[in-house]
Amino acid sequence: MTTAIIIAGGSGSRMGQDIPKQFINVYDKPVLIYTLEGFQKHPQIDAIEVVCIDGWHDVLWAYAKQFGITKLKWVVSGGKSGQESIRNGVYNLEGKASDDDIIIIHDGIRPLVDETVLTDVILKAQKYGNAVTSLPYNEQIFVIDDEISTTKFIPRETLRRVSTPQAYRFDLLDSKYHEAFEKEIGIYGSHYTNTMMVELGVRLYFAAGSDKNIKLTTKDDLEMFKAYLKSDKDNWLK
Numbered sequence: 001m002t003t004a005i006i007i008a009g010g011s012g013s014r015m016g017q018d019i020p021k022q023f024i025n026v027y028d029k030p031v032l033i034y035t036l037e038g039f040q041k042h043p044q045i046d047a048i049e050v051v052c053i054d055g056w057h058d059v060l061w062a063y064a065k066q067f068g069i070t071k072l073k074w075v076v077s078g079g080k081s082g083q084e085s086i087r088n089g090v091y092n093l094e095g096k097a098s099d100d101d102i103i104i105i106h107d108g109i110r111p112l113v114d115e116t117v118l119t120d121v122i123l124k125a126q127k128y129g130n131a132v133t134s135l136p137y138n139e140q141i142f143v144i145d146d147e148i149s150t151t152k153f154i155p156r157e158t159l160r161r162v163s164t165p166q167a168y169r170f171d172l173l174d175s176k177y178h179e180a181f182e183k184e185i186g187i188y189g190s191h192y193t194n195t196m197m198v199e200l201g202v203r204l205y206f207a208a209g210s211d212k213n214i215k216l217t218t219k220d221d222l223e224m225f226k227a228y229l230k231s232d233k234d235n236w237l238k
Contacts, residue, residue: 003047004039008108009078009085022108034111049074051089083187099171106165109216120208125167128205134160135209
Protein backbone atom coordinates (compact mmCIF):
# COMPACT_ATOMS: atom_id res chain seq x y z
CA MET A 1 0.00 0.00 0.00
CA THR A 2 1.21 3.50 -0.81
CA THR A 3 -0.03 6.49 1.19
CA ALA A 4 0.70 10.16 0.55
CA ILE A 5 1.07 12.61 3.43
CA ILE A 6 0.41 16.09 2.09
CA ILE A 7 1.73 18.87 4.31
CA ALA A 8 -0.63 21.86 4.36
CA GLY A 9 -0.24 23.13 7.90
CA GLY A 10 1.41 26.49 7.19
CA SER A 11 -0.16 29.93 7.43
CA GLY A 12 1.58 31.23 4.30
CA SER A 13 2.56 34.61 5.72
CA ARG A 14 5.17 35.26 3.02
CA MET A 15 2.46 35.23 0.36
CA GLY A 16 0.87 38.24 2.08
CA GLN A 17 -2.72 37.05 1.62
CA ASP A 18 -5.65 36.88 4.03
CA ILE A 19 -6.00 33.10 3.76
CA PRO A 20 -3.40 30.29 3.86
CA LYS A 21 -1.66 30.06 0.50
CA GLN A 22 -2.65 26.41 0.05
CA PHE A 23 -6.29 27.54 -0.08
CA ILE A 24 -5.82 30.43 -2.50
CA ASN A 25 -8.05 29.96 -5.55
CA VAL A 26 -6.38 29.81 -8.94
CA TYR A 27 -8.87 29.66 -11.80
CA ASP A 28 -11.67 28.69 -9.38
CA LYS A 29 -9.74 25.87 -7.72
CA PRO A 30 -7.66 25.94 -4.50
CA VAL A 31 -3.92 25.37 -4.85
CA LEU A 32 -4.13 22.39 -2.49
CA ILE A 33 -6.69 20.67 -4.71
CA TYR A 34 -4.33 20.89 -7.70
CA THR A 35 -1.77 19.10 -5.52
CA LEU A 36 -4.23 16.45 -4.35
CA GLU A 37 -5.42 15.80 -7.91
CA GLY A 38 -1.92 14.66 -8.88
CA PHE A 39 -2.08 11.97 -6.20
CA GLN A 40 -5.74 11.15 -6.81
CA LYS A 41 -5.03 10.39 -10.47
CA HIS A 42 -1.91 8.29 -9.89
CA PRO A 43 -2.77 4.56 -10.02
CA GLN A 44 -0.19 3.58 -7.38
CA ILE A 45 -1.50 5.94 -4.69
CA ASP A 46 -3.96 4.11 -2.43
CA ALA A 47 -4.69 6.72 0.24
CA ILE A 48 -4.09 10.38 1.06
CA GLU A 49 -3.64 12.04 4.42
CA VAL A 50 -3.49 15.84 4.72
CA VAL A 51 -1.83 17.61 7.61
CA CYS A 52 -3.96 20.75 7.65
CA ILE A 53 -3.88 24.06 9.43
CA ASP A 54 -6.43 24.23 12.26
CA GLY A 55 -9.74 25.83 11.36
CA TRP A 56 -9.62 24.61 7.76
CA HIS A 57 -10.36 20.90 8.17
CA ASP A 58 -14.04 21.17 7.27
CA VAL A 59 -13.21 23.41 4.32
CA LEU A 60 -10.75 20.81 3.05
CA TRP A 61 -13.27 17.96 3.35
CA ALA A 62 -15.82 20.07 1.47
CA TYR A 63 -13.34 20.83 -1.32
CA ALA A 64 -12.35 17.15 -1.51
CA LYS A 65 -15.98 16.20 -2.02
CA GLN A 66 -16.51 18.97 -4.60
CA PHE A 67 -13.46 18.03 -6.68
CA GLY A 68 -13.66 14.25 -6.34
CA ILE A 69 -10.65 13.59 -4.11
CA THR A 70 -11.94 10.18 -3.02
CA LYS A 71 -8.56 8.90 -1.82
CA LEU A 72 -8.52 11.42 1.06
CA LYS A 73 -8.85 9.28 4.18
CA TRP A 74 -7.49 11.39 7.04
CA VAL A 75 -7.06 15.05 7.94
CA VAL A 76 -4.89 15.82 10.95
CA SER A 77 -3.75 19.06 12.58
CA GLY A 78 -0.36 20.57 11.90
CA GLY A 79 2.22 21.42 14.54
CA LYS A 80 4.19 24.53 15.44
CA SER A 81 6.84 23.73 12.84
CA GLY A 82 7.15 21.84 9.59
CA GLN A 83 8.77 18.89 11.30
CA GLU A 84 6.06 18.75 13.97
CA SER A 85 3.45 18.74 11.22
CA ILE A 86 5.10 15.85 9.39
CA ARG A 87 5.51 14.00 12.69
CA ASN A 88 1.78 14.40 13.39
CA GLY A 89 1.00 12.91 10.00
CA VAL A 90 3.37 10.00 10.49
CA TYR A 91 2.16 9.19 14.00
CA ASN A 92 -1.46 9.22 12.81
CA LEU A 93 -0.63 6.32 10.50
CA GLU A 94 0.50 4.11 13.37
CA GLY A 95 -1.88 1.15 13.46
CA LYS A 96 -3.07 2.00 9.96
CA ALA A 97 0.06 1.46 7.83
CA SER A 98 2.13 -1.71 7.61
CA ASP A 99 5.91 -1.67 8.09
CA ASP A 100 6.63 -2.16 4.38
CA ASP A 101 4.06 0.38 3.16
CA ILE A 102 5.53 3.24 1.15
CA ILE A 103 4.73 6.66 2.59
CA ILE A 104 5.18 9.70 0.36
CA ILE A 105 5.67 13.12 1.92
CA HIS A 106 4.86 16.11 -0.26
CA ASP A 107 4.37 19.84 0.19
CA GLY A 108 0.77 20.93 -0.35
CA ILE A 109 2.04 24.05 -2.10
CA ARG A 110 3.86 22.09 -4.81
CA PRO A 111 0.84 21.63 -7.09
CA LEU A 112 2.64 20.51 -10.24
CA VAL A 113 3.92 17.12 -9.17
CA ASP A 114 4.47 15.00 -12.27
CA GLU A 115 3.16 11.45 -12.65
CA THR A 116 6.57 10.17 -13.77
CA VAL A 117 8.22 11.76 -10.72
CA LEU A 118 5.74 10.04 -8.41
CA THR A 119 6.23 6.73 -10.17
CA ASP A 120 10.00 6.91 -9.87
CA VAL A 121 10.06 7.93 -6.20
CA ILE A 122 7.75 5.00 -5.37
CA LEU A 123 9.88 2.56 -7.40
CA LYS A 124 13.14 3.70 -5.78
CA ALA A 125 11.64 3.60 -2.27
CA GLN A 126 10.41 0.06 -2.85
CA LYS A 127 13.92 -0.92 -3.96
CA TYR A 128 16.03 0.96 -1.39
CA GLY A 129 13.68 1.78 1.48
CA ASN A 130 13.68 5.51 0.74
CA ALA A 131 13.87 7.93 -2.17
CA VAL A 132 14.10 11.70 -2.59
CA THR A 133 13.32 13.56 -5.79
CA SER A 134 16.35 15.44 -7.01
CA LEU A 135 17.82 17.46 -9.84
CA PRO A 136 21.33 18.56 -10.82
CA TYR A 137 22.35 22.01 -9.61
CA ASN A 138 23.04 24.22 -12.61
CA GLU A 139 24.31 27.42 -10.97
CA GLN A 140 27.73 28.12 -9.50
CA ILE A 141 27.88 27.99 -5.68
CA PHE A 142 30.43 30.11 -3.81
CA VAL A 143 31.21 30.06 -0.09
CA ILE A 144 31.03 33.43 1.71
CA ASP A 145 34.42 34.52 3.03
CA ASP A 146 33.97 37.95 4.60
CA GLU A 147 30.42 39.01 3.64
CA ILE A 148 31.58 40.88 0.52
CA SER A 149 33.97 38.45 -1.15
CA THR A 150 34.89 34.82 -1.65
CA THR A 151 37.83 32.62 -2.59
CA LYS A 152 36.12 29.24 -2.58
CA PHE A 153 33.45 27.52 -4.63
CA ILE A 154 31.70 24.16 -4.46
CA PRO A 155 31.82 22.18 -7.74
CA ARG A 156 28.23 21.94 -8.89
CA GLU A 157 28.83 18.39 -10.12
CA THR A 158 28.92 17.35 -6.45
CA LEU A 159 25.53 18.87 -5.64
CA ARG A 160 21.90 17.81 -6.05
CA ARG A 161 18.75 19.82 -5.40
CA VAL A 162 16.33 17.79 -3.31
CA SER A 163 12.65 18.55 -2.71
CA THR A 164 9.38 16.70 -2.32
CA PRO A 165 7.91 14.24 -3.08
CA GLN A 166 10.02 12.01 -0.84
CA ALA A 167 9.15 8.39 -0.04
CA TYR A 168 10.06 6.08 2.83
CA ARG A 169 9.10 2.66 4.16
CA PHE A 170 6.74 3.25 7.06
CA ASP A 171 8.84 1.37 9.62
CA LEU A 172 11.87 3.54 8.81
CA LEU A 173 9.86 6.77 8.77
CA ASP A 174 8.02 6.11 12.01
CA SER A 175 11.05 4.91 13.98
CA LYS A 176 13.22 7.83 12.86
CA TYR A 177 10.62 10.44 13.81
CA HIS A 178 10.39 8.90 17.29
CA GLU A 179 14.18 8.90 17.53
CA ALA A 180 14.52 12.47 16.24
CA PHE A 181 12.05 13.95 18.69
CA GLU A 182 13.40 11.93 21.60
CA LYS A 183 16.99 13.02 20.87
CA GLU A 184 16.06 16.47 19.45
CA ILE A 185 18.02 15.82 16.28
CA GLY A 186 17.02 17.22 12.87
CA ILE A 187 13.76 18.80 14.00
CA TYR A 188 14.50 22.52 14.27
CA GLY A 189 14.77 25.41 11.80
CA SER A 190 14.62 24.46 8.15
CA HIS A 191 15.03 20.73 8.76
CA TYR A 192 12.77 18.39 6.80
CA THR A 193 12.44 14.62 6.67
CA ASN A 194 15.39 14.20 4.31
CA THR A 195 17.86 16.26 6.36
CA MET A 196 16.64 14.61 9.57
CA MET A 197 17.28 11.19 8.06
CA VAL A 198 20.84 12.11 7.12
CA GLU A 199 21.54 13.51 10.60
CA LEU A 200 20.31 10.21 12.03
CA GLY A 201 22.72 8.26 9.82
CA VAL A 202 20.41 7.14 7.02
CA ARG A 203 21.73 6.94 3.44
CA LEU A 204 19.29 8.58 1.02
CA TYR A 205 18.68 7.46 -2.57
CA PHE A 206 17.97 9.83 -5.45
CA ALA A 207 14.86 9.64 -7.63
CA ALA A 208 13.89 11.70 -10.66
CA GLY A 209 12.81 15.32 -10.24
CA SER A 210 11.23 18.03 -12.36
CA ASP A 211 11.92 21.76 -12.74
CA LYS A 212 8.17 22.25 -13.03
CA ASN A 213 7.71 21.10 -9.43
CA ILE A 214 7.80 24.63 -8.01
CA LYS A 215 6.96 25.59 -4.43
CA LEU A 216 4.46 28.43 -4.13
CA THR A 217 6.04 30.69 -1.53
CA THR A 218 5.73 34.20 -3.00
CA LYS A 219 3.37 36.07 -5.33
CA ASP A 220 5.89 35.59 -8.15
CA ASP A 221 5.68 31.82 -7.65
CA LEU A 222 1.91 32.04 -7.91
CA GLU A 223 2.18 33.90 -11.22
CA MET A 224 4.58 31.24 -12.51
CA PHE A 225 2.09 28.54 -11.53
CA LYS A 226 -0.66 30.35 -13.44
CA ALA A 227 1.63 30.54 -16.47
CA TYR A 228 2.28 26.78 -16.31
CA LEU A 229 -1.45 26.09 -16.18
CA LYS A 230 -2.10 28.27 -19.25
CA SER A 231 0.80 27.05 -21.35
CA ASP A 232 0.80 24.11 -23.71
CA LYS A 233 3.98 22.13 -24.09
CA ASP A 234 5.47 22.76 -27.54
CA ASN A 235 5.44 19.67 -29.70
CA TRP A 236 9.11 20.01 -30.63
CA LEU A 237 10.27 19.79 -27.01
CA LYS A 238 11.65 16.34 -26.17
